[in-house]
Amino acid sequence: MPNPASPKAELEAIAQAVDRVATADAATLAELKTEYLGRKAGRLTGILRSISGLPPEERRAVGRRANELKQELEAAISSREAALESEVARPSDVDWTMPGRHRWRGAKHPVASVVDEICEIFRELGFTRVSGPEAETEDYNFTKLNIPLDHPAADEHDTFYLGPGVLLRTHTSPVQARTMERYEPPIRIVVPGVVYRRDPFDPSHSPMFEQIEGLVVDEGVSFVDFKAGIDYFVKHFFTADTAVRFRPSFFPFTEPSAEVDVQCQICHGSGCSTCQQTGWLEIMGCGMVHPAVFENCGIDSERYTGYAFGMGMERITMLRHGIPDIRLLFENDMRFLSQFVE
Amino acid sequence: MIVSVNWLSAMLGRELDPDDAAERLAMLGAPVEAIEHVRPALDDVVIGVVEKVEKHPNADRLTLCHVDAGKGVVEVVCGAPNVREGAKYPYAAAGAVLPGGLELEARKIRGVVSNGMLCSARELELGTEHEGIMEVRTDAAPGTPLLEAMQLADTRMDLEVTPNRGDLLGHKGVARELGAAYGAPVKLAVIPDAPAEGPAPRMVKERGTVDGVEISIEDVEGCPRYMGAVIRGVKVGPSPAWLEARLRGIGQRPINNVVDATNYILFELNQPLHAFDLAKVRGNRIVVRRAHPGEQMVTLDGEKRELTPEMTMICDGEGPTAIAGVMGGGDSEVSDETNDVLLECAYFDPKRIRATRRKLKTSTEASYRFERGTDIEGMTDVLRRAVALIRAVAGGEEREAAIDVYPKPRKAQAVFLRPARVEHVLGTPVPQEEIERLLLSVGFPVAPKVGRLHVQVPGWRPDVTREVDLIEEVARLKGYDSFPVELRPLRPSVVPDDPVEPVKARVRSVLTALGLNEARSLSLSSQAGEDAVRLLNPLSVEDAHLRQDLLSGLVRSAERNWAARERDIRLFEMGTVFHAGGEGVPRESLWLAAVISGASAPPHWSSSGKSPDYDLWDVKGMFEEAARAAGADGSVVAAAAGWELRDASGEQRGRAGMLEADRPAWAAPLFGFELSVSAAEQPYVAYRGLATTPPVERDVALVVPDGVTAQAVESAMREVAGALLVDSRVFDEYSGEGVPGRSVAWRLVFRAPDRTLREEEVDEALRGVLTTLKERLGVERREA
Numbered sequence A: 001m002p003n004p005a006s007p008k009a010e011l012e013a014i015a016q017a018v019d020r021v022a023t024a025d026a027a028t029l030a031e032l033k034t035e036y037l038g039r040k041a042g043r044l045t046g047i048l049r050s051i052s053g054l055p056p057e058e059r060r061a062v063g064r065r066a067n068e069l070k071q072e073l074e075a076a077i078s079s080r081e082a083a084l085e086s087e088v089a090r091p092s093d094v095d096w097t098m099p100g101r102h103r104w105r106g107a108k109h110p111v112a113s114v115v116d117e118i119c120e121i122f123r124e125l126g127f128t129r130v131s132g133p134e135a136e137t138e139d140y141n142f143t144k145l146n147i148p149l150d151h152p153a154a155d156e157h158d159t160f161y162l163g164p165g166v167l168l169r170t171h172t173s174p175v176q177a178r179t180m181e182r183y184e185p186p187i188r189i190v191v192p193g194v195v196y197r198r199d200p201f202d203p204s205h206s207p208m209f210e211q212i213e214g215l216v217v218d219e220g221v222s223f224v225d226f227k228a229g230i231d232y233f234v235k236h237f238f239t240a241d242t243a244v245r246f247r248p249s250f251f252p253f254t255e256p257s258a259e260v261d262v263q264c265q266i267c268h269g270s271g272c273s274t275c276q277q278t279g280w281l282e283i284m285g286c287g288m289v290h291p292a293v294f295e296n297c298g299i300d301s302e303r304y305t306g307y308a309f310g311m312g313m314e315r316i317t318m319l320r321h322g323i324p325d326i327r328l329l330f331e332n333d334m335r336f337l338s339q340f341v342e
Numbered sequence B: 001m002i003v004s005v006n007w008l009s010a011m012l013g014r015e016l017d018p019d020d021a022a023e024r025l026a027m028l029g030a031p032v033e034a035i036e037h038v039r040p041a042l043d044d045v046v047i048g049v050v051e052k053v054e055k056h057p058n059a060d061r062l063t064l065c066h067v068d069a070g071k072g073v074v075e076v077v078c079g080a081p082n083v084r085e086g087a088k089y090p091y092a093a094a095g096a097v098l099p100g101g102l103e104l105e106a107r108k109i110r111g112v113v114s115n116g117m118l119c120s121a122r123e124l125e126l127g128t129e130h131e132g133i134m135e136v137r138t139d140a141a142p143g144t145p146l147l148e149a150m151q152l153a154d155t156r157m158d159l160e161v162t163p164n165r166g167d168l169l170g171h172k173g174v175a176r177e178l179g180a181a182y183g184a185p186v187k188l189a190v191i192p193d194a195p196a197e198g199p200a201p202r203m204v205k206e207r208g209t210v211d212g213v214e215i216s217i218e219d220v221e222g223c224p225r226y227m228g229a230v231i232r233g234v235k236v237g238p239s240p241a242w243l244e245a246r247l248r249g250i251g252q253r254p255i256n257n258v259v260d261a262t263n264y265i266l267f268e269l270n271q272p273l274h275a276f277d278l279a280k281v282r283g284n285r286i287v288v289r290r291a292h293p294g295e296q297m298v299t300l301d302g303e304k305r306e307l308t309p310e311m312t313m314i315c316d317g318e319g320p321t322a323i324a325g326v327m328g329g330g331d332s333e334v335s336d337e338t339n340d341v342l343l344e345c346a347y348f349d350p351k352r353i354r355a356t357r358r359k360l361k362t363s364t365e366a367s368y369r370f371e372r373g374t375d376i377e378g379m380t381d382v383l384r385r386a387v388a389l390i391r392a393v394a395g396g397e398e399r400e401a402a403i404d405v406y407p408k409p410r411k412a413q414a415v416f417l418r419p420a421r422v423e424h425v426l427g428t429p430v431p432q433e434e435i436e437r438l439l440l441s442v443g444f445p446v447a448p449k450v451g452r453l454h455v456q457v458p459g460w461r462p463d464v465t466r467e468v469d470l471i472e473e474v475a476r477l478k479g480y481d482s483f484p485v486e487l488r489p490l491r492p493s494v495v496p497d498d499p500v501e502p503v504k505a506r507v508r509s510v511l512t513a514l515g516l517n518e519a520r521s522l523s524l525s526s527q528a529g530e531d532a533v534r535l536l537n538p539l540s541v542e543d544a545h546l547r548q549d550l551l552s553g554l555v556r557s558a559e560r561n562w563a564a565r566e567r568d569i570r571l572f573e574m575g576t577v578f579h580a581g582g583e584g585v586p587r588e589s590l591w592l593a594a595v596i597s598g599a600s601a602p603p604h605w606s607s608s609g610k611s612p613d614y615d616l617w618d619v620k621g622m623f624e625e626a627a628r629a630a631g632a633d634g635s636v637v638a639a640a641a642g643w644e645l646r647d648a649s650g651e652q653r654g655r656a657g658m659l660e661a662d663r664p665a666w667a668a669p670l671f672g673f674e675l676s677v678s679a680a681e682q683p684y685v686a687y688r689g690l691a692t693t694p695p696v697e698r699d700v701a702l703v704v705p706d707g708v709t710a711q712a713v714e715s716a717m718r719e720v721a722g723a724l725l726v727d728s729r730v731f732d733e734y735s736g737e738g739v740p741g742r743s744v745a746w747r748l749v750f751r752a753p754d755r756t757l758r759e760e761e762v763d764e765a766l767r768g769v770l771t772t773l774k775e776r777l778g779v780e781r782r783e784a
């Protein structure tokens, strides 16, 4: 039995012993456990039992230190026991090729990733990111955007109606009108959001899809600025050497209007089935904002000019990842979604 | 719009390369969606000249022809009554294979060997004519392949025409664009056998008469201009081969010479025409008027149509014979018995045609064009060419100049264009001479004035009404690719970012880190809740409403995953839900939902490939973390069978628990939650000082009677212990033998921020806690 007359010294000796635990083998560990923490003859157990017999002035200090040591020692022993149980303790015996342990990791939806990436590219050009309601009025979805309902251009928008004059927006462009009514230029916004067209599901159509709309309004914005803005986006979203071309087109809310083709990302322009042998992929419709749209939204069409663009996110996502069928983007199949874990 | 490259080439007087033409059209705004080469199986057929026609020695009805087909003269037996010396015909030698697979051989016909044959249009599948052989008018030498001599090999281009460019729905309009690109003038093809063009139509107001037929317009808004020509003595029959070839070249089926002629003009000049059998025009009069309310008529397709006053009707003396610009009635069509034809060439108001065809749910080649605006100014030339064509292919005479009922002749349209504005909008100067040249190249005559140009808009371009339309023309004709790509200084947006986006980003990063995949579902649902928003025109009953929650959609996604034998499911979705609101526009709110089922971690060999399945406590934890990420100002409280998220005012903002689902036996239970996401700003974290004093831990096992919750116990503990109790955590629960109710164990951590706690202080605090628990809740410390 150690000398009970010097509990402080005894405690210091025990403190030294804690360090031995870290390198002990199983047999030594069992011995150390018995020696210090044994119920009957453990050295630390003994000190704890003897505290009540100490002079009051020593009692508190010894008691605290003994309890601290007990906790430390117990923790050290249990860590060492766990380590000895796992094979890492015997490096020479480990098969290092066995699989590691993973946690589940989830993936952001590939369409959401593309949307965020595109918004960030436009942020570099001073654009902010805004949104608007999915249920809209004919006024915002069509009339203010210079799409008269009695013009064939309205036929390109097969529309779901909710009530007289109320519909599910067919594009995110109504947010253009809402923004222009509310803010004085300079306006530079991108507007991601879902839109609806009365198209049944097939491999390349969905009644609901995600669109990004962009709008720039300021003094002196020209066709050259417009081309440069779109070109900046394409070169940053695809690759810096991706060829871009602007083809004249028609949208009631822009003039001049354009469709933008980028060099096919699959065949690099030589022609393949994805680009229908043309070497080009159409990615967006765009143009200079039609002065009638400015006039409908209370903006001086002589003083201000601007450009607008819109593109379908599913299509771009499908091109990016080689996804053959748009429905995969809405089916929520775990086997599909898990492929996009970053 | 399908166009024939041969047809375009003929108008431009040059051989077009289809690929190059398609590229140029695309860069002018009319992309070609498909190029199709059409080549009849006539490789073995050549041009043969009949040098001499003799009687067949043994048959009265046959002739013996001496044919030069480029390889010396051969004898061919022919049965056609129309064969004549000096003419050229398709000749197929012995061994040739004709369309349909017939292989010719030299054989004796009534004792004379026939070396091949002279062919009819029908034998070559070039037409329906079979009463004689097909005479070919060509300069080509004998032996020239027929395909080449008759330009039978053609290329079809399928053009995508935007709704503003109705003028591109005719070959002339397309040729005009290509003419501008290639610098070639457009000329219409000469009609073979055409008589001299007749006199110009006579213009009258409201009504007039042509060759005994009275024509009047009552609905001037719906029909601003109506021209009629009478051609008497036509012979209805098959069209000549060249005309049938043109129509077949663009995929149209020939019908008869009169109808084919009107169709030819339709596709050439983009002007729909209608040929009436004059004998069936009752009362010898045509009245253009609005339909009467409740009026009905049976159209060509056999449908009985209900008419409304917004529709313009073409009526004869007794009633409607056609719905103007959309469809005729069956009664007055041209047939084999027709002798006299009334030819209609009219302009109908695009908006009225659009309203009519939408109401009738019928679109025709004619309505499609009228709806996009036809050329009201070019009608005179169109009608004269159409009459000449009908007379060329069906005979007949125009005894009197056509009538042109035009109550309010339209003024020529003009738009001013400022060259300075061109530069302002396009961002680069375009010299005035170039502007003028470009506009003129597609038919806009330009007259310079001070500081601006007076630009006349041709009748075929009703889409051009203001300056910017001309600026687009300039940019388009100059070529979009000719403008520089140059990033110039810009001012950043004054519009603030949507504050909900950072919240969505945070939710995504938290939930993906927890192992959930982001889902996306349609907002359309079959569920018709009380304040559900119904679609007026759904695609199907399954999709007839807007969703009111996200969770039911995710449950369906889970079921689909189970159907694909996927046991481990972890999905979340953020999206809009809809509830009927005031003024017809639904209320929209952003929600977040998630479902989990199956293994809570990927299996690993160290635990024999088994990991525990998700349970209620996983979903509760995720619910709490999601609520925090979504910035919900509220707390998760226990509810009937699960939990609810309640905001400060006690309103329910979300719920979580086990979900009902159509679950296969092998699948694990499905848990889920949903909560409302709002753009509440999350304040920055306010740093709290790190404790410098040591903590004192105490483990207490408590016997908790039935009906007392852990939450109640914990709040009592915190209330009594006050600030000294810095943490309390349940670490065990046990119920069973020897325990009335259940035993729940807490680890309590005490600490004072300013001093080291004495054991006695902690013991005292704990005693206080235990006393209160016993008095208030009947909770006692469990004896070891």
Ligand SMILES: [Zn+2]
Residues within 6 Å of the ligand: A264, A265, A266, A267, A268, A269, A270, A271, A272, A273, A274, A275, A276, A277, A279, A280
């Ligand atoms: Zn390609």
